[in-house]
Amino acid sequence: MPSRRRGEELEAAILEAAWAEIQEHGYQRLTIEGVAARVQTGKQVLYRRWPNRVHLAVAAIRHVLGPLVETVPDAGSLREDYLTVLRLMAGRARFYTPELLHGLLSEMPGLHDFFSTLPGFLAEILRRAAARGEITHADLPDRVINLPLDLVRYEGMRGTRNWATLAEVDLEKFFAEILDDVFLPLVMALAGPRNPEGRPPIG
Structure with missing residues (x-):
């Protein structure tokens, strides 16, 4: 039996699953329940971290895509x-x-x-x-x-x-x-x- 995911490992799996749901089905069909089922965990695990789907979606975007800019551009003008x-x-x-x-x-x-x-x-x-x-x-x-x-x-x-x-x-x-x-x-x-x-x- 695979070990149970916890902490950062579980959070990363949830955020990647949320992003996959958005990409496959669109934001309007994104649900906490759907993401929980994809990760095979309880929905309360998600609700303890994110109060609703919009906070979950924003966290997923940040996790998957990373920061827009990491250093200040310095192209000379x-x-x-x-x-x-x-x-x-x-x-x-x-x-x-x-x-x-x-x-x-x-x-x-x-x-x-x-x-x-x-x-x-x-x-x-x-x-x-x-x-x-x-x-x-x-x-x-x-x-x-x-x-x-x-x-x-x-x-x-x-x-x-x-x-x-x-x-x-x-x-x-x-x-x-x-x-x-x-x-x-x-x-x-x-x-x-x-x-x-x-x-x-x-x-």
Whole structure:
């Protein structure tokens, strides 16, 4: 008889089973009972860790997919650093369907921070841009800081972007529109370069 799973081993099995259920049947058909049956454990084992299916689903996403960004991008410019984050975000979005996003957000309105995420990473990107002289300061409103990510997420929730099949050239064009036509002009209007050359003043 196989040994009984406990602790981290059992939790990992549950989260992987929850993700498998989402992938196979969709979020709307995800149930605590279904995941428990898949893992061959009691549903109360799950309820002791996660109060409902949305918390279970979020934990499963984090467990299976890992962090979106592990280190702050440092590509040498504000545009390239944000572009790196958007590329990572699009790669992650290939695993999300509009049905999953709508389901999670409808059941857990406070989930916004989970998907916009990266406040510390984005703030550091802006601080580095200020240190390079691209902008005068990094003290920008949160809505501005998160704007590129919010626009990508909005497109995904509208269902207008099929991330899994979108060609790389189209993806890059979409990101360029967000950064060059919307985000960077706004940032420059609020915290433009310190001098025409974009370098901090000497002395």
